[in-house]
Amino acid sequence: MEKQFEDFRHQLDESGSVRERIRSVVMEMEAAARLVHSSLLLVHQSLPVLEVLEKTKLQIEVIKGLFGRLAEILRERPDQYYRYHGDWRSETQTVVSLLAFLHWLETGSLLMHTEAEKKLGLDSSEFGLDIEDYLIGLCFMSNELPRYVVNQVTAGDYDCPRKVLKFLTDLHAAFRMLNLRNDFLRKKFDGMKYDLRRVEEVYYDVKIRGLASTESTQDETAQA
Amino acid sequence: MEKQFEDFRHQLDESGSVRERIRSVVMEMEAAARLVHSSLLLVHQSLPVLEVLEKTKLQIEVIKGLFGRLAEILRERPDQYYRYHGDWRSETQTVVSLLAFLHWLETGSLLMHTEAEKKLGLDSSEFGLDIEDYLIGLCFMSNELPRYVVNQVTAGDYDCPRKVLKFLTDLHAAFRMLNLRNDFLRKKFDGMKYDLRRVEEVYYDVKIRGLASTESTQDETAQA
Amino acid sequence: MEKQFEDFRHQLDESGSVRERIRSVVMEMEAAARLVHSSLLLVHQSLPVLEVLEKTKLQIEVIKGLFGRLAEILRERPDQYYRYHGDWRSETQTVVSLLAFLHWLETGSLLMHTEAEKKLGLDSSEFGLDIEDYLIGLCFMSNELPRYVVNQVTAGDYDCPRKVLKFLTDLHAAFRMLNLRNDFLRKKFDGMKYDLRRVEEVYYDVKIRGLASTESTQDETAQA
Amino acid sequence: MEKQFEDFRHQLDESGSVRERIRSVVMEMEAAARLVHSSLLLVHQSLPVLEVLEKTKLQIEVIKGLFGRLAEILRERPDQYYRYHGDWRSETQTVVSLLAFLHWLETGSLLMHTEAEKKLGLDSSEFGLDIEDYLIGLCFMSNELPRYVVNQVTAGDYDCPRKVLKFLTDLHAAFRMLNLRNDFLRKKFDGMKYDLRRVEEVYYDVKIRGLASTESTQDETAQA
Amino acid sequence: MEKQFEDFRHQLDESGSVRERIRSVVMEMEAAARLVHSSLLLVHQSLPVLEVLEKTKLQIEVIKGLFGRLAEILRERPDQYYRYHGDWRSETQTVVSLLAFLHWLETGSLLMHTEAEKKLGLDSSEFGLDIEDYLIGLCFMSNELPRYVVNQVTAGDYDCPRKVLKFLTDLHAAFRMLNLRNDFLRKKFDGMKYDLRRVEEVYYDVKIRGLASTESTQDETAQA
Amino acid sequence: MEKQFEDFRHQLDESGSVRERIRSVVMEMEAAARLVHSSLLLVHQSLPVLEVLEKTKLQIEVIKGLFGRLAEILRERPDQYYRYHGDWRSETQTVVSLLAFLHWLETGSLLMHTEAEKKLGLDSSEFGLDIEDYLIGLCFMSNELPRYVVNQVTAGDYDCPRKVLKFLTDLHAAFRMLNLRNDFLRKKFDGMKYDLRRVEEVYYDVKIRGLASTESTQDETAQA
Amino acid sequence: AGSAKKPKTMMDSAMKEEFAKHADYLNALNDKRERVVKASRDVTMNSKKVIFQVHRISKHNKEEVLSKAENDLASVTDQYMSRLVKELQGTDFWKLRRAYTFAVQEYVEAATFCRFCKTGTLLNLAEINASLLALSDKDVEPLQINVLDYLLGVADLTGELMRLAIGRISDGEVEYAEQICKFVRDIYRELTLLEPMMDDNIEMKKKMETMLQSVVKIENACFGVHVRGSEYIPLLGSSDPDYSFLGVPDFE
Amino acid sequence: AGSAKKPKTMMDSAMKEEFAKHADYLNALNDKRERVVKASRDVTMNSKKVIFQVHRISKHNKEEVLSKAENDLASVTDQYMSRLVKELQGTDFWKLRRAYTFAVQEYVEAATFCRFCKTGTLLNLAEINASLLALSDKDVEPLQINVLDYLLGVADLTGELMRLAIGRISDGEVEYAEQICKFVRDIYRELTLLEPMMDDNIEMKKKMETMLQSVVKIENACFGVHVRGSEYIPLLGSSDPDYSFLGVPDFE
Ligand SMILES: [Mn+2]
Numbered sequence A, B, C, D, E, F: 001m002e003k004q005f006e007d008f009r010h011q012l013d014e015s016g017s018v019r020e021r022i023r024s025v026v027m028e029m030e031a032a033a034r035l036v037h038s039s040l041l042l043v044h045q046s047l048p049v050l051e052v053l054e055k056t057k058l059q060i061e062v063i064k065g066l067f068g069r070l071a072e073i074l075r076e077r078p079d080q081y082y083r084y085h086g087d088w089r090s091e092t093q094t095v096v097s098l099l100a101f102l103h104w105l106e107t108g109s110l111l112m113h114t115e116a117e118k119k120l121g122l123d124s125s126e127f128g129l130d131i132e133d134y135l136i137g138l139c140f141m142s143n144e145l146p147r148y149v150v151n152q153v154t155a156g157d158y159d160c161p162r163k164v165l166k167f168l169t170d171l172h173a174a175f176r177m178l179n180l181r182n183d184f185l186r187k188k189f190d191g192m193k194y195d196l197r198r199v200e201e202v203y204y205d206v207k208i209r210g211l212a213s214t215e216s217t218q219d220e221t222a223q224a
Numbered sequence G, H: 001a002g003s004a005k006k007p008k009t010m011m012d013s014a015m016k017e018e019f020a021k022h023a024d025y026l027n028a029l030n031d032k033r034e035r036v037v038k039a040s041r042d043v044t045m046n047s048k049k050v051i052f053q054v055h056r057i058s059k060h061n062k063e064e065v066l067s068k069a070e071n072d073l074a075s076v077t078d079q080y081m082s083r084l085v086k087e088l089q090g091t092d093f094w095k096l097r098r099a100y101t102f103a104v105q106e107y108v109e110a111a112t113f114c115r116f117c118k119t120g121t122l123l124n125l126a127e128i129n130a131s132l133l134a135l136s137d138k139d140v141e142p143l144q145i146n147v148l149d150y151l152l153g154v155a156d157l158t159g160e161l162m163r164l165a166i167g168r169i170s171d172g173e174v175e176y177a178e179q180i181c182k183f184v185r186d187i188y189r190e191l192t193l194l195e196p197m198m199d200d201n202i203e204m205k206k207k208m209e210t211m212l213q214s215v216v217k218i219e220n221a222c223f224g225v226h227v228r229g230s231e232y233i234p235l236l237g238s239s240d241p242d243y244s245f246l247g248v249p250d251f252e
């Protein structure tokens, strides 16, 4: 009996320390994500996309490294991913939203789940990107788009609303294919329709003033 | 994009059903544990231990089978044990408390963690018995002992208090070796000292009346 | 649309007035039950059972009359017994617990469901006594027994614990035959084990002091 | 509009200053009551009742003075007693509970409502002691009795349980005559039965061990 | 003791019956207020104000009668207005908010406290309209205005925002003269600034689109 | 033991009276700040800035005096500034937000920390302005700007959005230099982005309608 | 002493008989409840899917989306509601209400949602109940949805209508949104009067608050589209705002 | 257009300077706070271990268990409290109190617990603070535990004393339990007077309730042992109850 409880003592003492280690990684991740966010905000002030991408590169590598460390911690404790999942969810969602925005700025298309995992150096078979976290991240990204459109128009880019509207319409349609439960994700998705509406309003504003007409068709082929 | 969301739809739909399947196994486990408990209660009415053990055998096999089914469900979803752990915790703790009581009745010694896993057909490397669940189960067992002692004395078994007191004193001492956090387990362990005190009181009652003295020494060697 | 909601308004208005009428009956019932309870409490001060029974007779007739009025109100709304059931449940359970205690004092046996209905002038085919209410009432009665036993022993009746223990053990075993859901009745029944334990303790107290031994067998036949 | 709000400002300011004045009196009252409470706690350590009474005298005079000040403040605002009543309720209830306990220690009888008013220098026709506050105070006092009884027995006073039980049984019966609404007082009164039960248990504990037997009859006459 | 509790019983019973009578009046008042509210909701669908006023007239008379009944009940218990005040507060506040909205629709000006009392047949010297209830009622009315303005503009009334903004700005300024305690009224008033802000936004929306410009000056004289 | 607690009582008693004195100063400060706020609100109704400044001067002096009194109280308790800090934090933050807004109206630039201290007669070496309070005050000021911009545009000042947007963008960027913990300041700062977004929207509104272009003075050439 | 212990384990036989009766009763009740719960879960899940399906509507696919939704709804009725109908009768309607109320509310929500999208009207309780009559055998008393569940379902409907309205505006169907606005306002006003009369109105009270928020959201959306549409009236010299500008452009 | 965008990204330089200053201040403060939090966590964890160690006491191992506990406590002081002491000075005591208060409370709890078990007395705040003086350099103002943290720690102490008392009774040390009872009652009575004066007394209020429960638990335990011990006084013909019957028997 004594021997057994001696063992338990060690195990219980140890298990507390895993949480501590995760916590410290997550704190760093939060800081790195904040830096990425800071740089990304400059698109609202019309900094060229390439410069923004450049500025964020380094921190994204940092984040990738941090996910590596998380995976490593969890590797010692196989099948305990979901025991600690709540500890890094929120930061992961933020990271996904940032990556997806950057990706859209760069390519005009949606960052896929596998692409996101690749960018973060994750491996589904071992330490993957939870699907709900990915989807929530996309919703967060959607929330940034109306502001982006407004500021682009103010800065004279009248074609932006059309492009964003097309993208967001598609994304919204894709989400509607899911049967969501009444949870956080559903709530976030519900908010997306307001983003859609605001972008539509801006598109309307530029369209009735004849500001958007010229460039629209040729660009279409390149994008869609 | 569409393809990806199509996949997500399937995955999200499926994941809901795992919880449903677990729930149904757990409900059966709860019913089986209740039957074991019902039979076990007869020791308070002085049914011979062997008869009690006989009565519970079948249901314990049922429980073992149910743990097998849980393991099977989780086998399809490796490393998601802790995603669903909360769904079967409470029942597992009850089962441990019942097994540990039966084991003590049979052998006079503590049911070890590995023994408990063996009785439930569990395999630590795959679907194990969480240590905290095991320990909480032991606390629950401890709660039953004062009542058992009182009823045994009423039925004329004056040696029982001494044996239980010895066992509970050792168990309590073993628990004191652990550094417990301020959580549910700590609270349960805190309750154990009242069980200890009550058993001590009963032992005192029989001792001052000279009821316990004769048989104590020879039995000692067999037990300790 | 308006027409339909107009209709609903009438239906709900009527239903509201039914509820008001029930409410006023139930308030009277509550007062009558309180008076019965007040008299019944005197058994704890060792008032002879017959006197207690005498004191409660009148109010029990009052309660019977009130159930008659409830039945009458519900007669206008066939099949809606369970729509309004919640409005008189709690009082009904109290009444059952009082009747069952009185009955046990008088006869030493359990008040059966049909007996309870008869005492309350109820007719199962029309306005019956819900079985769960009956069972909850029995649990409430059980809660009174430890106190009764303690006070009886204080007053010098050392045979009482044995009789109550027999009754309560049987009742508890009978309840265990039921498959209870995780509801109020289950919770109340779970509480019964504390009553049983306390009565066992008192029986233990008198037994170990040799206070209970002599009178046990012959008294069985005489009872009250 | 401006004129009207100008008026309101004055009225609200005035009412605010009344509240401020009450607040400052009540804070002093709370401090004084706490001193009384602290002295009263010594009865649990078997300090002679007379000494306890002596220690509390001064502060009770202070409290009386404070009620005088409250009455004075309210004299300016006839018929607004109940507007501000909530501001001193809780302290008044505490004071009543302290006085009632002291009174019982001194005389063995219940502090009547009029006696309480007299002790606090209150005059029903002007600034009286609200009946519900008085009753709630009694419930609070009742809560102290089980602890008192336990400690008295530990200190060797085996007759105390019987006396307290008699007092509490009577008080409980008196309360049962009232039709209480479903409010705070009702809840407090419902709690009183646990005090009663606990005192009965203590009485049982001394009685079954033959500790309470000798002095019981002669003392009866002196008390009742 | 018994005598005293007998007295208490009478007093509590009486006070209970006062409460019951108030309750029944208040229930009717709530129903009448709801009918007024329901008619008043039609202004959002641009029903002409005169028709709305017509529809509500009858129920307002009903409410007036109910306040008469309240006053009558309280007449028996002078200086206990504030004892029972909580029982009709909430409904009174609702009634004030409805009257004040109707009054504003009719006259474009604020319903004064004395006017409100007059409309409800109240007499300050006996059973008045508590100032805080009146003020809270005004806050509730303010909460309705943003929605009203939005719907009026949608219905083509582009001058409405300016008028409401003027009214609400003045009302808000008048409230700011008061020193409010940290209570419910304060919280409600704090909410008023969001109404103000929302109306400003609506005004901005029509103004920036040149929809509000023409009629603004001449109408000013007619209103203020 | 008693001696030590006696000492503590004196210490805490004294500390309590310090708190009472602070409380009374803070209540006055709250009233003065409310008056400043009331005057400041007139900028939303387009009262000239100079008049607004004039109106607030006196109360700002009052506030300065009150800070002097606070400093005096704390002078007796060196090093205990942060013990009582919570008692005046909220009011200080409000005061900073008012001063900063007034300062911006007057100069178009940010009120620096040392300037704020100077205006309040504070001395960092003794009783300074906590930096976090200063920063929170700035956030509060930011919350007022969207409303200000909306009302200025309504009043015909189409250049205001550009100026405010420049200021707020800078302020927001400056805040991003800080590493904020997950505390109140962080939460307030997080709210600032909504202010920024709203001002961007208003700027967008005037820009897309060509309302902002003409009046742009020399500053414009550099800007647009 | 031996005989003293025996009676303890032998339960009083009258008591045993009594409780055996109750055990049967409770077992039957629990089994039925469990079946009702399971059927309810299916009704809920599939009604939700119908609602999701309706939301996939757009300007151009209305017919197709709605006819699929109606088919789905019909199979909810036939496959799952029919199971509920078979389990329940007489006093069960109220006794087991807790077990099926959410399902029935969701079903009402789905059915009324489909009907509104199709015809712009409110599907009546009587009509729903009539359709349920067909599901049951003639000899048993058929399940009839009670007023309360119907009203609670209609309350939820307004949330879906709000989502629909916002979507329709994005899609350029402004008049449709205005029609929804009027419809939801009417429902809100009617329910204002009914809410306090409902049996256990805490639930409805919460829904009323959500509903008011939905109404305001629709009104704000209509307001936005109106002022935007009005902005160029003077410029266009027409009294009729040209809504054709609004809405998702034809990318196709 | 190119030049139009530039100024936006160039922040006002005075503002930049101002915020750079604040950033430095906040960074320094946060770093210090983080270090204090880490030290605090170590203090808490290791103080808890000291308390657990004391609870391993039994009738026969008292000396040994306590001397181990005291050693452990001394190393908490030397290794971890000293880190706290080094981080904190002057206004930090109050500004960063939230960061270390729980640790200091736990430390007070452990220190007073050891002292009580050793001597039966309450370790004074002045004594604790004196021991901390030794840890700091002479030139900085040394950390002194404030009255509030001390009292909050003492409040928690009573919970541990309750556990101890129950355990001692089981172990037959009745008089020891009675001594604890008296001690805890005295603390409770003193704190009754201090509680309302404490700076932020919600925390203390909760602890007072827990403390009263602890007092009652001890009193009930003493009561139980007393009435059991009194039962055979007449039989034994002695006025002194024979407590030697109580407690765990010597199995050894
Ligand atoms: Mn829905």
Ligand SMILES: [Mn+2]
Residues within 6 Å of the ligand: H109, H156, H157, H159, H160
């Ligand atoms: Mn502790």
